[in-house]
Amino acid sequence: MSVQSSIWPLVAVLVSLLAAIPIMLSDRTPNLRESWTLLAALVKVGIVLTLLPAVLAGGGWEFTIAEVIPGVPLQLRVDAMGMFFALIASILWFFTSLYSIGYMRSLNEHAQTRYFASFAVAISATLGVAFAGNLLTMYLFYEMLSLSTYPLVTHEQNAEARKSGRKYLTYILGTSIGLALPAMLIVYNLAGNLDFTVGGVLAGSGVTPQTLALLVVLFLFGFAKAGIMPFHGWLPAAMVAPTPVSSFLHGVAVVKAGVFSILRVIFHILGPETLQAADLGAIITTLASVTLLVASLVALTQDNLKRRLAYSTIGQLSYMVLGAGMLTAAGMTGGMLHIAMHAFGKITLFFCAGAIYVAAGKKYISQMDGLGRQMPITFVAFFLGSLSIIGLPPLGGFISKWTLLVGAVEGEQLILVLVLLGSSLLNAAYFLPIVYRAFINPPPEGTVNGIKEAPIYCLGPICVTAAASLALFFFNGVFLQLAQQALGLGG
Amino acid sequence: MSVSNLHMYVMSAPLLTAFFVNLFGRKSPAVVAVLTLGSLAFSSLASLAVMGNVMVHGRISYVAGNWAAPYGIELVVDHLSAVMLILISVVALLASVSALKSVGQELPGREYQFFALYLILIAGLMGLVLTGDAFNLYVMLEITSITSYGLIAMGKGRAPLASFNYVIMGSVGACFYLLGVAYLYLMTGTLNMADMAQILPTIGGGAAVATALGFILVGLWVKMAFFPLHGWLPNAYSLAPTGAGLIAAPLVTKVTVYLMVRLMFWVFSSDYLFFTHPMVQSGIVWAATAGIICASALALAQRDLKRMLTYIIVAEVGYMVGGVWLANKTGLTGAVLHIVNDALMTLCLFLAVAAIVYKLGSGEFDKLQGIYRKMPITMAAFTVGAFSMIGVPPTAGFFSKWYLILGGIEAGHWEYVIALLFSSLVNAVLFFRIIEIGYFYKDEHDHGHEQRDEAPVLMQAPLVVCAVALIVIGLGSGPLVESIIKLALPAGF
């Protein structure tokens, strides 16, 4: 099957953006407002799923919005890689919406309308990044994502939130304008277009290794949403946002958009073979390894649960970049798979953190002694999520980490094997004590406990995502196939 | 009216109406409004027709008083001037809708004076775009300047002082320009631009021609506030009545940049400009770079919306001058496209500021707390304008910046590329600071129950139109460049 022209990709992207309008208009009637959100989420999942079979069959869809620059239209194209990301994002958005309703109402948060509207715009932008047909379109949606999540980070409107919002924008917007934009222009200057092509648009353009190295660094740091050190500082700061934002945007959509952009650029702009020929994989793997280890070590020291999760995210994101940087078939596949596995695992963990905050009002790990007895379901889910992130069977995370290990061995990069194993140990070291503390430690003396599980709106999504993490160990064929198709591995 | 003289009517409509405004507008502001809007609406429609004619017939020339060129004065319209003509009339139309309200508040009872000058200023700008005669250009330049002096001096407080400073600087600029023209006249014996372009290559590039070019450029740079000759602009534009800023800020500097392009490529040749003295070309790009960086840095230090915007204007002038002097087609495309885009985004921001000033009395940052709640529509449009200034796709500002940066990369002027990126980042800081104050500061006294208190519909309407136009032009910039801007560039370059 070949690529067909269709308006459905555009509809898939826009449906939540348009939903933002009725959401804002139903300011006074929260039930109606939330139905809009859920309706848009369902429609979005539906469209993405209807687009899926053709992609699996090796085809795709595209839609050109406008020809803005010679050779570079604003274009949406649904290919295997985009579908991979869109699938994760749209499914998880639905559950996050449910969770948001429970969370925001339980805490009686202010400015809920703005919250839901911004969220809707953000998910549109995420899908836009996934379905972008060329680098310019991706950049457009990437910026849109940055701007629409700013009000979510600054949600509390107090001094700390404003400061974090500033930091967030400085990192994200500063790098995308200062580094990614010129890199994109240099590519355009060299190749004359910015289309995503399997094997890379720069393949055969006679680019010098020096320029290529510069481009790699500019793109790697330019998409700072991927949190490669030293441009990772925004993520812990962004944890002031309400927990659903942290879980979905800063566990899945925003950070994965960053990683996805980097992977896109490596696979379809710079080209793995071009990079291999110039022997530049080492830059990527080195930066990623350093980030991975340092972030995991820092995570050990954090007592605020959300901050610990944030540093864990930074580390896990680097797994994906590391896989891509190996430039071996298994490594790159593993990197992509980890996007999916980590998404389901990490969102579960964040959901749990939010549920703990809603139900018990606790943010710090040191306060969680014995909490597992009052909230068993939440903590079992937390345990499953942790196992997935650590990469133990029978959870999804094992599949991706195993594939990454195979990739490292394939590329005869033994040092990377050690990095991967060492980091998994660190992951275990910062997650398992939480579970131990909650279940084994006795509750502190003298506390009168009326703590129950969080409301069903919160608990339901937690169970689903935790179960999904488990299921992904057994049923991951779709993701594996999409990843291999994206790399042109004849899946 | 025929094909050959329609563009003359575009210019004469505001010029003639200015006298009627002065005569009949004393009785009631309503008369002023009808006359002003009527004439500008006519000009806008006619300028679109002119564009259509130019697309069909190419360059159209009208000879004033039937004295044949090169002795008589020629009014020429080609693709580039047709674009400028549309830009001027449409921007003037949008600005005047809002200005009518603003002037009614700031200068009650003096509308007829204000709008008489206002219309002559617009006619002068159109004349600058149309004229094919170097001396006539000087006269038009002074017409626009004198009317702006007057408009600015109508402001309160220190405005007359700022205006006088502008008189002196503006006259220096005009005199330099005239001096340059004198040299050219001595060398070629003609004042018609097309004729000069024919003669100049035959006499070679001697010292006199270089001197002429130097004087003309410096003269225009003073008029367009190219850093470091920008000293007059921030005070003049920020102290002027809001209505005057509305028209002067988007148009005057941009039209002067157009003049530079016109004289550089249609009188001198690109070979002479860029290859006889490569050091000069390079030096000017460096000057533009310095200008962009310094003006952006100065903008950071401002605590008032209007003043901040004036420094951004100065930085934007650096964008365009640099783009033109990159000496490649991409850079020039970017510069011409940026003339259009920058005029619109400056207009959008100034319209928003006009609405804010109308409601709050000034644009000081401290007063802006909670403004998003009070004036959501105004601020939504302001945000679009701000994004365009920063260069967020798909707003128009992104695409002209794209060409400018690409031109910089092609020419290997990395310092210019870095300056553009730096300025984008500074703009991001500037505007997000306002968004933060306006949106995320909780007003302590009000407990979040601020009333919605929007500016009048007449001030919002042009603002919304302008904001939408920024996005439409952004999305349509491909066809715009391919079918209009490319044709407007000098042939053979």
Next chain:
Amino acid sequence: MELIVAKYNYWIYVVLMMVGFYAMIGKRNLVKKLIGMNIFQTAIILLFISAGVKHGSKIPIVDKYEALEKGVDVASIVNPLPHVLMLTAIVVGIAVTGVALAILLRIYREYGTLEEDEILEKLGK
């Protein structure tokens, strides 16, 4: 030396121009600045006029019938174009001066002085 003598008129304009320019930039009194501007403009106007001069030529007023019959000997009359243009330039100059004087009047009413330093001092308070 020969150069100076042969083109003495141009040297005078240069000096005039410098005087005007200095007054515009260097003087602290606003009226003096304005006068400087006028001197500067006058110098340019004179420069243009000089461009039309030819040695031993007459004023450009010719008998219509004679001109129609015999044509005009261009070398025998002064080039009229610069004069015409400079009439316009003078008008422009007067207009600018007029506006500037009106502005100065407003400044004087506001601050009671036309010395730049004193005005700045008052603004500083």
